[in-house]
Amino acid sequence: MIKVRDSVTCRLGAVIVVAAWLIGNGLIAFAQTKNSCLDCHSNLPEPLGVSVETYGQNIHAQKGLTCAACHGGDASSDDPEKAMSRAAGWKGKIERKQIPELCASCHADAERMKKYNPSLRVDQFQQYKTSVHGMKWAKGDNKVAVCTDCHGVHDLRAPSDPRSKVHPINIATTCSRCHADAEYMKPYGIKTDQFANYEQSVHHDAMVVRGDLSAPTCTTCHGNHGATPPGVANVTNVCSNCHVFQAQLFQTSPHKDAFAAMGFPGCVTCHSNHAIKAPTDEMIGAGPKAVCMNCHTAGDAGSMQAEAMHAQLTNLASAIAASDELLSRAERQGMEVSQPKLQQTQARDALLKARVAVHAFRDSGLKQDTDAGLATTKLTYVAGQKAMQEWRFRRVGLGLSLVLIALTLVGLGFYIRRLEQK
Amino acid sequence: MSSAPDTSAAAKPAPADLPRRRFVNILLGTGLLASAASFLYPVLRYLVPPKLPDLGGDAVLAARLSEMKPNTAKTFRFGTRPGLLVETSAGEYRAMSATCTHLGCTVQYRPDLREIWCACHNGMYDLNGRNISGPPPRPLEAFEVQVRGDEIFVRRKQEA
Amino acid sequence: MAGPVASVRAWFDERFPLDDLKALAQKKKVPVHHYSYWYFLGGMTLFLFGVQVLTGALLLLYYRPGADEAFESVQFIMTQVQFGWLIRSVHSWSANLLVFMAFAHLFSVLFLRSYRKPRELTWVSGILLLFLMLGFGFSGYLLPWNTLSYFATKVGTEIPAQIPIIGRPVLLFLRGGEDITGSTLTRLYGFHVAILPALATVLIGLHLALIQWFGMSVPPGVEAKWRATPEDRKEIRFFPNFVLRELMAWYVALGLLGALAALFPWGLGVKADPFASAPAGIKPEWYFLFMFQTLKLIPAKVLGMDGEMLGILAFGVVGAVALLLPFLDREKPFKTRRWITGLACVFLGYMAVMTVDGWVAK
Structure with a gap:
């Protein structure tokens, strides 16, 4: 008898604990997602404006992060003075130069990333530093691609989302925004016809016309974060993957x-x-x-x-x-x-x-x-x-x-x- | 039957008419008989059951149990395309389209790899038809297998 | 030599009135005049119906109704069965010629005004037979279960659904459910091979018995002339003189059917897929085309009434008028005869124009 009553009490206790945990979590989540920045910024014109809709589709927002995660400050305060006080760590506009390190502050932190997506890699910044983009960036070239140029900023979506700029179907277009721009590429002295050529290729046909997402696009051969042209010796290795x-x-x-x-x-x-x-x-x-x-x-x-x-x-x-x-x-x-x-x-x-x-x-x-x-x-x-x-x-x-x-x-x-x- | 009254009605013809009459009778008789034969011949041939067995709806006889051993496969005809029937090492039957989704070669079973392999460009599929390596963009269409007595039938999967 | 044959005949005569039938056949005379050729059309229609019965019975040996099997079994007939292509192509071609001949027979009877008293019932049974033939055509069209026939049947069964009150029940009755499915196929198959043939057998029996009873009709103009100068009256015996001529016509028809089937084998199309969207240019068989085209061209609203409804109503009226035509034909008081001829001409012209229009239209 006693045993039975014990187990009932035990179960009741467990139920209460679980319920309390759920409610508490909900409250914390509510507190975390309070994002007072949008109250004003959703009504501002570009470049200061971010619509509620754009922000809602951002993968970071969907994971419960607020503007403060990147821009600093206190998103839970309704008082603009407090919310955007330097004392609260508010940074304002992020300089291009700082972007790779800012992103890496989370994305290179395995402990932190595990909470959101345990299978996500954390070596992107490491790789970036080996890429042509990253090496020039390290030398202070402000024109080369940083994280946000390919992934987007406020409309940043998961790469698996077909609307993402880095979804396989969009990658070539994303790269071409700089690499097909003759004016922009002038200082680097490299060709700008790659995208036009790629568009005539059988690989583009497989990707776009036949809808085969495993077909090669720029990053398949050049790498993504570690993007470098494959050297003469490596070309055969790259092609032989498929x-x-x-x-x-x-x-x-x-x-x-x-x-x-x-x-x-x-x-x-x-x-x-x-x-x-x-x-x-x-x-x-x-x-x-x-x-x-x-x-x-x-x-x-x-x-x-x-x-x-x-x-x-x-x-x-x-x-x-x-x-x-x-x-x-x-x-x-x-x-x-x-x-x-x-x-x-x-x-x-x-x-x-x-x-x-x-x-x-x-x-x-x-x-x-x-x-x-x-x-x-x-x-x-x-x-x-x-x-x-x-x-x-x-x-x-x-x-x-x-x-x-x-x-x-x-x-x-x-x-x-x-x-x-x- | 009808010729009996006619001959009596046209009795006593002029003697010169006789050969002509015989000619007409022969012409008409042969014509009727031969044309009737030419109508009957196709009909009789039609009644003979064809050698090739009927497809029996959408199910195809892929193989007999006696033909199959564990870890082997057989290519069979599925409509106008080839199909592949695999007996896994566990003795299960799997059937799928044998047309590679890359460029349409006929795939084969590799007992050494226990996987389905396309010889043209080294495409690989697992035993559920999923493309697992190489160029194939899509899985092979999987079919439904039914064993009735000694016969293994394969049919297209019914969409619920 | 004649001994055993005669004794068999004698045995048979006692048990079957063969001589009476022979007398009946020999009694019948076919008038010979300017329009005699039109007399062949009825016999030709009957012959084609016979071809349909024979080839249809042969097709039944291999055909299997059912959404899973119908197309495959027709394909099997066309490709695997020896001379299956011939039997099926003859069946299809003969069906089309049959409908054409039936229409031709109808208009010849109409213009020669052979429906006059006492042949009203012959006419009525003929019109009913025409409706049956159209029913055969409609139900048979779906049986190969290809895309074209699938969607044509879908459109065709939607037309009567426009009729108020009884429309929906009619649709459900024809389709055997809400949509064209395997149950529509078995249903139309049942109509095609059992119900319609049974009705047709009865009606054809009646039609032929009436013709035999009243003899061939002589057109009024010719009859008046013959009455004035009786020595001009010319007749031949139905049997064998007319029958032999008819036989020649049948042979020509057989040759034509064989040539059509061998040179233009009837296609099979693509298996019907109920989930596919309707392909462009869905058309019914040509003999429904004039109705189909009319309903397509009629405006959505005519004088506040639903246009399609009005079209269906109009065809209903035409059908009823056709059925009751002999009873509308009176010499007095309104000279209805000329009216009937005029209207028939207009309708014939309308059918021709609409059929061509439907054929050409995309």
Whole structure:
């Protein structure tokens, strides 16, 4: 009995404690989120104004921080004199120069960040100091990007929010605000066509048109907080993060040492850097669009090899196209060709694999893939021809039955005439 | 049947008419018979059940239990595209589209990695079809598996 | 040689009035005059109906109703079953020719005024048969369960829903629920293969019996001439003379159907997806197009009345007038005959213009 009563009291006690804790927390939260600054600043014009709406979408505000977290002062006081007193630590406008350190005062503090988001990294400032932006900043260059230039200030959103300036879909635009501005970039003597080039690239197409958020944007290759151009030696490493096979094959290829000796930056040598277009089969070979001919001269061993590889690719591509054309012609005539059409995907697979195999720059691996593809297209072409044969058979059948019908009609005509002659 | 009264009605023809009459009769008879045969032939062929079994609605016979072993997979035809049926090492069946979401190659099961792999660009998916590494932007479409007797059927997942 | 055949015939004659039927067939005469060719249209319609029954029965062997299976089974018929493409294409083409022939038959009867006393009931049964044929067309259109037929049925079933009071129940009855679903499909399938054929069989029996009973109608002008000069009256026997000619016409129709099916196989379209948005340019079958187009062109409000309602009402009136036409036809006192011919011409022209307009319109 006693035990039972004990446990009841015990539970009751626990309930009271939990309730008190909840109420207390609520009160604290209420006290913390009191933000008297907005009472005035939401009515002020730019640059002093911050609307309630903008502020409400700020990730810091959503986590319960007030303006005072960055600007100092006392946001709980309704008296402007007290709220914005230097005594209360009020800082007013934050100088650009101070921004990275101010952000780092929390974001480099693992203990503090754990409370909000335990999985968030705390090395951004460390990385920033290794970046070109950070190094110039350290030397007192006030024009280079600091945290707020990319992340925003009062409208700062979590990077996972599609409206955030650092959401994958917006990153390139964010970088381009400075890097595509010729006037702004003049002192640094670097090109400003990267964004325009990127916009024509297959990577941009994957990101924006196909909506693939894992497609590369500026930061994928250059890094974000530690943004630096990858050096000649590292380009292949960067590309191979995604293009594993091509990189592996390239490492075994004769080009590896040749490019290294000539100081060529791996992949970029043929595919360019920002304007990476979807590769075509014309890129290899000795034709006018072939990148091989940038180094090789017509008739040398390399160009012969390139031409042989080009021929293998185009042979398979045209064999696939021929089967496709025949099969779709048969399909348009109402013939059943879904099985060979399914088989065609195997040939397409082979072509895709062959296009990867190009990167070994030897025709042995390539030939294996293209031969497999050609064997498949032979089968599908025969199937297409059979379907067309069946279609012709139908026409012959129709013709035959029409002849028989005509014969019967003539017979009937004679018969009726005879019947009515008497 | 109708020819009986006609011949009697047209009795006593002129002798010169006889060969012509026979010709007309033969022409009409062959015409009727042959054209009737040409109508009947397709109908009779139509009645023969086709060799290829019916798709049976939206469920496809992917494999038989006897064909499958743990940690193996089989590619089957799902409509106009290939599908992949995997028996996991735990003996569970998983089915999904075998068309890679990157550039449309046919994916395969890698017993050594216990993962689904696309040979074209080294894309990897886990056994739920989720893209876990390499270029694939989206998971493979997962299908529903039903075992009926010795047969494993796969169908598209019904949206609730 | 004739021994066993004769004894079988004798056995049969005692049990079946074959000779009476033969006498009946031979009694019937078909008048021969300037307009005799129009007599073929009814027989042609009947023949096409026969083709529909045969090919329809064949399609039933492989077709399966149901939202999951209908499209797949039609695809199966078109691609896997030997000559399935032929049977299905003939069924589709023949359905269209049938409706066309039925309309042609109707207008020929109308212009030759063959509906006169005592053939009023023949006309009424004919009009009812036309409505049945349209019902066959409407219900059969959905059965392949492709996008076009799905949305055409959706629009088509919404039209009667505009009628006050009974509109909604009619919609629910046709759809078997609020939306076009698998239950609409099974419902229209039931209409198409059981209810409508049963009604059609009864009506066709009645229609043919009446024609047999009263014989072929002679147009009034020709009849007057024949009465004046009886030696001009010309007739042929229905059997075999007319039947053989009709047979020739049927053979031509068969050849035409085979050619259409082989050269222009009926398409299958894309499987219906109830969650997809309606594709642009949804159109019903051509024989509903003039009504569809009228309802589209009619303004939303006409004299304070709902425009669509008014359109439906108008077609209801046209249908009722068509059904009761023989009873409106009087020589006196208003010369209604000319009125009827005039109105029929206007309506025919209207149908043609609206159908073409609907066909061309995007």
